[in-house]
Amino acid sequence: MKYEMVIGLEIHVELGTKSKIFCSCSTQFGNKPNTNVCPVCLGMPGVLPVLNEKVAEYAVKAGLSLNCEIAKFSKLDRKNYFYPDLPKAYQVSQYDLPLCIGGYLDVSVGEETTRVGITRIHIEEDAGKLVHTQDGTLIDYNRCGVPLIEIVTEPDIRSAEQAVEFAKSVRNILLYAKVSDCKMQEGSMRFDVNLSVREQGAKQFGTRTEMKNLSSFKMLQKAIEYEYARQVKAVKNGERIIQQTRRWDETNNVSVVLRSKENAHDYRYFPEPDLLPVVLNDEVINSIKTSMPEMPKEKKQRYISQLSLSEYDAGVLTANSQLCEFYENILKEFNDAKTAANWVIVELMALINKSDTSIEEIKITASSMAQLLNFIKDGKISGKMAKDVLLEMFETGSSEDEIVKSKGLSQISDAGELEKIIDEILKNNQASVNDYHLGKKQAMGFLVGQVMRATKGAANPQSVNEILNKKLNN
Numbered sequence: 001m002k003y004e005m006v007i008g009l010e011i012h013v014e015l016g017t018k019s020k021i022f023c024s025c026s027t028q029f030g031n032k033p034n035t036n037v038c039p040v041c042l043g044m045p046g047v048l049p050v051l052n053e054k055v056a057e058y059a060v061k062a063g064l065s066l067n068c069e070i071a072k073f074s075k076l077d078r079k080n081y082f083y084p085d086l087p088k089a090y091q092v093s094q095y096d097l098p099l100c101i102g103g104y105l106d107v108s109v110g111e112e113t114t115r116v117g118i119t120r121i122h123i124e125e126d127a128g129k130l131v132h133t134q135d136g137t138l139i140d141y142n143r144c145g146v147p148l149i150e151i152v153t154e155p156d157i158r159s160a161e162q163a164v165e166f167a168k169s170v171r172n173i174l175l176y177a178k179v180s181d182c183k184m185q186e187g188s189m190r191f192d193v194n195l196s197v198r199e200q201g202a203k204q205f206g207t208r209t210e211m212k213n214l215s216s217f218k219m220l221q222k223a224i225e226y227e228y229a230r231q232v233k234a235v236k237n238g239e240r241i242i243q244q245t246r247r248w249d250e251t252n253n254v255s256v257v258l259r260s261k262e263n264a265h266d267y268r269y270f271p272e273p274d275l276l277p278v279v280l281n282d283e284v285i286n287s288i289k290t291s292m293p294e295m296p297k298e299k300k301q302r303y304i305s306q307l308s309l310s311e312y313d314a315g316v317l318t319a320n321s322q323l324c325e326f327y328e329n330i331l332k333e334f335n336d337a338k339t340a341a342n343w344v345i346v347e348l349m350a351l352i353n354k355s356d357t358s359i360e361e362i363k364i365t366a367s368s369m370a371q372l373l374n375f376i377k378d379g380k381i382s383g384k385m386a387k388d389v390l391l392e393m394f395e396t397g398s399s400e401d402e403i404v405k406s407k408g409l410s411q412i413s414d415a416g417e418l419e420k421i422i423d424e425i426l427k428n429n430q431a432s433v434n435d436y437h438l439g440k441k442q443a444m445g446f447l448v449g450q451v452m453r454a455t456k457g458a459a460n461p462q463s464v465n466e467i468l469n470k471k472l473n474n
């Protein structure tokens, strides 16, 4: 019997607004616990929340970038549950009328492209954070009221690779749309996985479990693989899968039961009486639409048609918004798009991958890299020298200029200077000059070698060849 997995994802993303969703408290990450708080986000009696307009704007941007329809009327609801991270004992979310509906995203794994439907995107408030210590559990309410969007997909995903590709793609798109920093290590992007198994070809879904709060792509991949194997094993043993919420135990690489899964009615959703519905007209939606930056799909097409990049290069660059930004900043100071793409994708990416960092963490600035490429173009240094310089820039953060100077690397392209050296070489190697004139063309190679030796490899080989040719054939 062959089985397949059926996955739907719920992705929580913190929006990058400066203030919280219903009060003016800062959303800044990493501040002292319980300093970004006020009576509103602490849920004190008698306070009145007011929706931060930016939250609606950012959520609409997210919806548009994921091909959703934007609802002109949506409302906020209370989702009731009792837990210490939620001082009001309810979370303000959206239930039956979310802000964005019916989007999709195409994801490719290998040769296969699958369209993953997006059921809805709604806005809600984040909860506080529990900090477990030896002396007990502490609560930090700084995160309480930070705006979130929750992106809910259709159960269209069939493998861990597809799920990870989808998640990466959503992250990239939201970074382009500039609605979130999507920093997973800070909890700005978290995944819940709904997973069930069924016999391949079966029409009906199996019973699903939900795994909560996966906070990296690696965790997402591992948790899916584990949960699939666990369910298949259970089904093969004739056991019944129980609908439940599970937690991924990162230390032991297993999923463990958190609680039996609650249904929507357990939350006693009801309309939030203190907040007005979100009403948007065409004018507002269109003005947000026109303010959207270029998205990766369009950018890729433009790179191919305008910059003449290959489909592969354009794909690699646009698949990572930060890499793309870095590349475009190079082009502001260096005007050969293909060469720049090549250096970023081949040389720079190799350094990044080898050192296991990411583009946002590197010490090289785009401007510095542009100057390095200009050095090659102007014949100041060779391509080979530039690779060494790039490595040192990467490791030390020194500028291209400092390194070239300190290493005495500059290539001699100055014709006057080279001619002097070449005249000297010709004078001292009359035998080779005679050989050349007698038809032994390989003597030329010997003479080039002598020039390179005399300059310790710093002569621009192309210039040396040109000058030698001219002098020998005169």
Ligand SMILES: [Zn+2]
Pocket: 020, 023, 024, 025, 036, 037, 038, 039, 040, 041, 042, 145
């Ligand atoms: Zn507040």
